[in-house]
Amino acid sequence: xxxxxxxxxxxxxxxxxxxxxxxxxxxxxxxxxxxxxxxxxxxxxxxxxxxxxxxxxxxxxxxxxxxxxxxxxxxxxxxxxxxxxxxxxxxxxxxxxxxxxxxxxxxxxxxxxxxxxxxxxxxxxxxxxxxxxxxxxxxxxxxxxxxxxxxxxxxxxxxxxxxxxxxxxxxxxxxxxxxxxxxxxxxxxxxxxxxxxxxxxxxxxxxxxxxxxxxxxxxxxxxxxxxxxxxxxxxxxxxxxxxxxxxxxxxxxxxxxxxxxxxxxxxxxxxxxxxxxxxxxxxxxxxxxxxxxxxxxxxxxxxx
Amino acid sequence: xxxxxxxxxxxxxxxxxxxxxxxxxxxxxxxxxxxxxxxxxxxxxxxxxxxxxxxxxxxxxxxxxxxxxxxxxxxxxxxxxxxxxxxxxxxxxxxxxxxxxxxxxxxxxxxxxxxxxxxxxxxxxxxxxxxxxxxxxxxxxxxxxxxxxxxxxxxxxxxxxxxxxxxxxxxxxxxxxxxxxxxxxxxxxxxxxxxxxxxxxxxxxxxxxxxxxxxxxxxxxxxxxxxxxxxxxxxxxxxxxxxxxxxxxxxxxxxxxxxxxxxxxxxxxxxxxxxxxxxxxxxxxxxxxxxxxxxxxxxxxxxxx
Numbered sequence: 001x002x003x004x005x006x007x008x009x010x011x012x013x014x015x016x017x018x019x020x021x022x023x024x025x026x027x028x029x030x031x032x033x034x035x036x037x038x039x040x041x042x043x044x045x046x047x048x049x050x051x052x053x054x055x056x057x058x059x060x061x062x063x064x065x066x067x068x069x070x071x072x073x074x075x076x077x078x079x080x081x082x083x084x085x086x087x088x089x090x091x092x093x094x095x096x097x098x099x100x101x102x103x104x105x106x107x108x109x110x111x112x113x114x115x116x117x118x119x120x121x122x123x124x125x126x127x128x129x130x131x132x133x134x135x136x137x138x139x140x141x142x143x144x145x146x147x148x149x150x151x152x153x154x155x156x157x158x159x160x161x162x163x164x165x166x167x168x169x170x171x172x173x174x175x176x177x178x179x180x181x182x183x184x185x186x187x188x189x190x191x192x193x194x195x196x197x198x199x200x201x202x203x204x205x206x207x208x209x210x211x212x213x214x215x216x217x218x219x220x221x222x223x224x225x226x227x228x229x230x231x232x233x234x235x236x237x238x239x240x241x242x243x244x245x246x247x248x249x250x251x252x253x254x255x256x257x258x259x260x261x262x263x264x265x266x267x268x269x270x271x272x273x274x275x276x277x278x279x280x281x282x283x284x285x286x287x288x289x290x291x292x293x294x295x296x297x298x299x300x301x302x303x304x
Numbered sequence: 305x306x307x308x309x310x311x312x313x314x315x316x317x318x319x320x321x322x323x324x325x326x327x328x329x330x331x332x333x334x335x336x337x338x339x340x341x342x343x344x345x346x347x348x349x350x351x352x353x354x355x356x357x358x359x360x361x362x363x364x365x366x367x368x369x370x371x372x373x374x375x376x377x378x379x380x381x382x383x384x385x386x387x388x389x390x391x392x393x394x395x396x397x398x399x400x401x402x403x404x405x406x407x408x409x410x411x412x413x414x415x416x417x418x419x420x421x422x423x424x425x426x427x428x429x430x431x432x433x434x435x436x437x438x439x440x441x442x443x444x445x446x447x448x449x450x451x452x453x454x455x456x457x458x459x460x461x462x463x464x465x466x467x468x469x470x471x472x473x474x475x476x477x478x479x480x481x482x483x484x485x486x487x488x489x490x491x492x493x494x495x496x497x498x499x500x501x502x503x504x505x506x507x508x509x510x511x512x513x514x515x516x517x518x519x520x521x522x523x524x525x526x527x528x529x530x531x532x533x534x535x536x537x538x539x540x541x542x543x544x545x546x547x548x549x550x551x552x553x554x555x556x557x558x559x560x561x562x563x564x565x566x567x568x569x570x571x572x573x574x575x576x577x578x579x580x581x582x583x584x585x586x587x588x589x590x591x592x593x594x595x596x597x598x599x600x601x602x603x604x605x606x607x608x609x
Contacts, residue, residue: 142315142592143322145540148547148584151565152330155577158569159335235446239551242448243566258449269456276449284444291440 035292042285050101059092061099061252066090073270085270087260093271096252097278103253104234104282107168111233112226114172119179120222126180127187128210137184141177149174150236157245167246171233178225186218220297227290231283238279254279305600312596316589323585324375328368331578332360340572341384375582381575385568390579394561398583400470401553401560405545407476408483413538416488420495421527427500435496439489447486447548451555454478468557479556487541494537498530505529532602539595543588 031037054061059082066089072078073085073093084094126137153170160166190196190213199209238255240246247253249260254275261271331337338355339346355361359370374381380390423432458478459467469475502508503526511521549562557563561580568576 139315139319139322142319143326146319146323146585146588146592147326148581148588150548150550151562151569151577151581151584152327154550154566155331155569155581156334158572159331159337159340161335231444238446239448243551243554245569255446258452262452265452265456266460272449272452272456276446276453279446279449280441280444283446284440287440287444 030296033292033296035288035290035295037292039285039288039290039292042281043289046101046282046285047105050098050105053098054095054102057092057095057098059095061091061095062250064089064091070264070268072268073274076270084274085268087257087271088264091252093274096257097254097274099252100254100257100275101278101282103164103247103251104237104279107164107171107237107247108230108233110168111171111175111237112229114168115174115176115229115233116179116222116226118172119176120183122176123180123183124187124210124214124218127184128191128206128214130188130191134184137180141180144174144177147174150239153236153240154243154245157240162245162248164247164251167237167240171236175229175233175236178229179222182221182225183218186221187214190214190217220293224290224294224297227286227293231286231290234279234283234286308600309597312593316593320586320589323589324372324582325368327581327585328371328578329364331574331581332364332367337572337574341574371578375579380579380582383568383576384573385571385576386573390575393564393576394579394583397559397561397564400558401546401549401562404476404479404553404558404560405483405542405549407480408545409487409538409542411480411484412487412491412541413534415484416491417495417531417534419488420492421499421522421530423492423496424499424503424530425522427496432496435492439492442485443489445485447482448551448555450485451478451482451552454482455555470556470558470560475556475558479552479558482552483545487545490537490541491534494534495530498533499526502526502530532599535602536595536599539591539598543591546587547584 065086068082068086069088069090071082071086071090074080074083078085082092082094084092084097087093087096122137122140126134153167153174156170157166196209196213199213204212237246238253238258241253241255242259244256244259247256249256257275258272261268261275264271336351338351338358338360341358342351342354359367362370371381378391380394382389383393386393419435423429423435426432455467455478458465465477466472466475467478503522505526508521508526511525516525546561549560550566551562552558553560553562554566561583565577565580567573568580
């Protein structure tokens with residue numbers, strides 16, 4: 001630690017006027033972006049509802065009650081007891097929707113963790129080292145894109161027996177391509193930039209350069225991809241559950257709830273509209289947030 | 305150009321070979337296939353009989369070589385469920401899926417390109433905001449859910465269109481609409497950003513300085529350049545639509561390749577599933593190959609890479 005005598009003579013940084021306002025401007029710049037404020041706000045509301053919500057609803061999402069089957073929601077003649085109605089087994093639909101959100105977010109976050117780590121690693125290595133490694137990674141990306149993802153996921157789930165863990169692994173191994181493409185392209189641009197050349201001239205190892213100079217500079221783009229893939233994972237997982245090879249009953253999953261409600265679509269359409277609308281709001285918020293982050297961090301791409 | 309074409313062709317062929325290997329391994333090695341064919345209540349002895357009868361007891365590389373050599377000769381094996389062999393089965397279902405995907409993409413292009421081009425004329429104007437808002441909504445809707453909403457509204461409440469099947473053209477209206485809504489946002493946004501760049505470019509400023517009509521500038525000079533990436537993405541989108549046909553064909557009961565894949569997965573009819581993975585991979589490789597060539601023909605800078 002420097003003594004008080006040494007630092008006392010220097011102007012203290014945090015006391016200089018202009019620093020605190022600058023930070024506030026950054027915050028304002030973030031919040032003044034409608035994508036970040038609306039999308040981020042919606043996303044926070046959904047996170048809050050799915051984490052806290054189940055404790056606010058008096059019903060369990062699993063408790064069946066055959067005497068109160070298919071009760072309509074409040075806006076079409078139901079009671080406040082079940083504000084969003086009940087499903088074909090008399091389970092409270094609001095409770096199931098909130099729990100379904102948890103499962104969707106769990107799948108989404110775990111999938112982008114698996115896909116993001118794998119895709120970013122191979123993308124950065126390919127972009128940084130180039131040559132044969134780059135060719136191999138590009139080839140791998142092409143093969144991944146040529147594989148029909150939904151079909152493969154369905155077939156694997158059928159043969160191995162569907163489960164939540166398998167769903168996350170399969171989706172993670174199918175959705176890494178965009179991470180790899182973007183990580184590779186941005187790393188290639190940075191490789192020849194002056195600060196990387198300077199770092200190399202000072203004798204920094206490849207690992208140090210990758211960790212200190214490359215990764216921090218591509219993280220913004222990767223976050224944007226993560227939002228796209230989070231939305232993608234939620235949609236694909238719901239489609240697989242809808243087809244019966246994703247999340248298994250009695251778990252409340254939005255895709256599965258739509259499949260269960262399909263039989264009753266004429267007289268109880270809310271069984272289908274509600275979970276789909278919930279999914280739409282989630283995907284919408286994530287997409288808006290991603291667009292907003294990209295606009296703020298990469299002003300050149302604004303509004304694309 | 306010829307060298308570029310040959311190189312891309314060899315690359316596509318190599319990708320297809322890799323797809324066939326990966327698809328084969330994933331379908332054989334993710335679980336006990338013989339057990340799945342026999343069903344979960346089958347006796348161990350019966351499972352063994354099936355394993356030997358279908359050659360599933362052999363080492364994986366041998367099984368692959370056997371299958372791949374036959375596939376090269378045009379024999380994709382026999383279905384475990386249908387009397388026909390897999391090739392005829394796929395040949396009958398494929399046109400339906402291809403047609404549906406082409407209809408969806410065609411509609412998306414017809415609507416998306418004009419919307420994107422008009423949006424770019426006044427970025428952040430009222431039209432642009434409305435169109436972008438619509439695109440964001442379209443991207444957020446799960447296609448199978450939108451399909452069900454269409455069935456409820458147009459099929460059941462209004463009774464305008466049939467809800468299931470693929471016998472008449474009327475069956476294809478709703479699935480085409482869903483596909484178009486799912487694909488249009490990408491095409492619209494790409495056209496829009498390409499147009500914004502093009503309208504800012506020097507050559508467009510020159511045409512303005514020459515005093516050309518704004519209409520000529522927009523359609524003859526700017527749009528042509530803005531559409532280059534759209535052409536490239538359209539082929540990839542078509543591949544994605546065909547690959548994603550499993551879900552939508554199940555919703556609408558369209559008897560295409562996706563529906564066949566879905567039925568076959570649930571019947572453990574693995575020769576059919578295996579062949580469909582190969583066919584879809586092949587279609588994707590052909591489409592990207594064509595798209596690369598088109599791209600290179602339109603934009604000479606591509607060939608240099």
